[in-house]
Amino acid sequence: MPEEPAKSRTLGRTVWSNDFMMLPYPAPAHHPLIPHGDKQMHRKATHHHRSLRSQWLQAVVCLLIMIPVGTAYAHGVSSADREAMVGGGALEYLWLGATHMLTGYDHLLFLVGVIFFLTSFRDVVRFITAFTVGHCITLLGATLAGISANAHLIDAVIAVSVIYKGFENLDGFKRVFKKNAPNLLWMVFGFGLIHGFGLSTRLQELPLGDDGLIVRILSFNLGVELGQIGALCVMLMFFKVWQKTGSFSKFSTAANWVLVLAGLGLLVFQMIGFFTEPDHHAHPEQPVPEHVAPDQHHENDHAEDHGHDHKGAHGHDHEGDHGHAH
Secondary structure (H helix, E strand, C coil): CCCCCEEEEECCEEEEECCCCECCCCCCCCCCCCCHHHHHHHHHHHHHHHHHHHHHHHHHHHHHHHHHHHHHHCCCCCHHHHHHCCCCCHHHHHHHHHHHHHCCHHHHHHHHHHHCCCCCHHHHHHHHHHHHHHHHHHHHHHHHHCCCCCHHHHHHHHHHHHHHHHHHHCCHHHHHHCCCCCCHHHHHHHHHHHHHHHHHHHHCCCCCCCCCHHHHHHHHHHHHHHHHHHHHHHHHHHHHHHCCCCHHHHHHHHHHHHHHHHHHHHHHHHHHHHHHCCCCCCCCCCCCCCCCCHHHHHHHHHHHHHHHHHHHHHHHHHHHHHHHHC
16 A cells, blocks of 8 residues: 655645655645645735735836826826916915825825824824924925026925835835834924925915015915815825725735835935926026117217217327328
8 A cells, every 4th residue: 555645735725745755845736645635725925916906006006096186196286276376465375285185295195194094083193293284384484585496306206205105004124224214203293394395495486475475474374284184084084994804915016016106106206306307406696797778879879980980080180180280
């Protein structure tokens, strides 16, 4: 009677072997030496790999759809907004602040990363408060002080904040650097300062004027907060439902990779904008020639010609008379 093949364990699964051969892992599902249970496990593993490939495909598709839209609207202040804000009051700036936040995909992507794994309402309040305080400080302070920077560079740093949050959600610090991530609450506050500086830079592109300046800035800031609250309500409801389903654990990794890739796309877009923008380097101011009216210019030319002719004629006659006298 043939001896029953011995069992050996490889990577937590049973692999059957005998004195003459050890089957490779994973073995084909139709191999006669694999028991029926292992065939089922192999089919499950194959289905799992196909599911991962499907997730990555969906992530790439989402990225391709999101990047052009995000780059078109992130932080932008259109010429129509500038014209509408000429003489605009508190309500106009309030509305502009709200719509600017709701169409600022770099802000929204960062907020998605912050609340992605948060399940406690207390934690949501803590992190969002840190972010809000941070961007209020720089939005108000930089605008009142007149401090600004190149908008493409600021938005590039904001894109880095999106990459950072996706990387941190993927536990990248432990996997790559073999150490814990920095304190998240302080990092969210620091990135809030940068996001607020970006908002301030865009706000200073508008005709704020001197009369009612503080009211306009405060109205814009309040609009930003209202827009953020509206966006957060939708996000929190979505994540509250999604976290209770089985697909959350399956797609959370792919979703955060989309976050990283979206941040990279925004970063590349902003750097291209910085290097292709004609006046992104500071040039020394050249003296502007004084504009002279056509009539005045004609009169000056006539006076110069008259003075030249008069001097020439006078000099010629004087020299001639003087020479004749001698």
